[in-house]
Amino acid sequence: MPEGDSVFRVAARLRAVLAGQVLTAAELRVPAHATAVLAGRRVLEVVPRGKHLLTRLEGGTGPEGATGPEGATSPEGGLTLHTHLRMDGRWAVFAPGERWSGGPPAQIRVVLGTGLGTAVGYRLPVVELLRTADERRVVGHLGPDLLGPDWDRAEAVRRLRADPGRPLGEALLDQRNLAGIGNVYANELCYLAGVTPWTPVGELPDLDRLAARAHLLLDANRLRPGHITTGDTRRGRGNWVYNRAGRPCARCGTLVLTAQHGTPPQDRPAYWCPYCQRGPAPQGRGPGPRGRGTRR
Structure with missing residues (x-):
């Protein structure tokens, strides 16, 4: 999408x-x-x-x-x-x-x-x-529009905080919280926050920073294709973990993992680095403390 x-x-x-x-x-x-x-x-x-x-x-x-x-x-x-x-x-x-x-x-x-x-x-x-x-x-059901003239970061954060037990990946994809994020940005924002997509929203120490980063990324990419999150526009280097399953994390070299997140039929593929991102993950694949991932 x-x-x-x-x-x-x-x-x-x-x-x-x-x-x-x-x-x-x-x-x-x-x-x-x-x-x-x-x-x-x-x-x-x-x-x-x-x-x-x-x-x-x-x-x-x-x-x-x-x-x-x-x-x-x-x-x-x-x-x-x-x-x-x-x-x-x-x-x-x-x-x-x-x-x-x-x-x-x-x-x-x-x-x-x-x-x-x-x-x-x-x-x-x-x-x-x-x-x-x-x-x-x-x-009318949509949350603050990340690229709209009326973008309201405080309101977006308030909506995210309203359900502190919800997994972050799902909360970011919910257009009622903030409008405009798809699966690419949901995964990349989790990576940039240093947590897995299954981490409860309430465990993030700085949701305001996350919302500000979401706005910054979409605004930077609004006139160019590629959903660039690394700052590197070269082919295959634009994202940290999205669509990189089985390939090295763009920062640390650990192999990126993938699994579905969300509730079917609305589930989406999640990508995460078990070294750079803390938090829960499915099927016993949680990364645990930072540093326990399989690095190359």
Whole structure:
């Protein structure tokens, strides 16, 4: 599932061809909204909210009698197209006249075209059209957005502390605590904190520092791919432990371990260094005191 910085970049690409432009083509190829007519409406903005994308459209019926949710056709009744990529979704942007090459036509869920280009949403698992006034219904549960203008570190820490017995890896992935962290950053933040993903939140001495580091990492990566956490942008050197099972820890050389964390079907692979990270681990693989890992 894309991290918040990836969604931030997707929003920037969509904004470049949609924001401020009138839709000349608009198709929602999902049963719930297949009859919605959006062509003729102006796109006001494309806003990332954690891992969610909100494409806001102006109100009014438009030259073609645009329709949407009940009550959304009045001059003041703006609409929002809410989409989420989850594991397989993708937005592709094409120049005018360019052949669409993002996947088979059967995988297309959304088409939004303007004079500047066309945004095509492939395999989008979430496509929802609602009144802009009702956005809270789909994103109101989210915690402070790590890349939002209203990022609130103190509130994020308060939410994390509310369940001190919860494993840190799970707490970081819970978008109700802070929005934008995916499995890459959850693993890397645990590593940087020197604890395993199964360490209870309440055992961390400095959650404020952890939240500040999360914001720093996503902000540093919001305009570049790779989710770099080591500061090294070279291929294969961008992360400390994520996706490095059986390979040396980037800091100490100990072989990185992996296991699932979380509750199925929401479980995710965890990666940790048994030398650099203290705390519990599954199946008797806990690292114990620092220094007992198998180093190379």
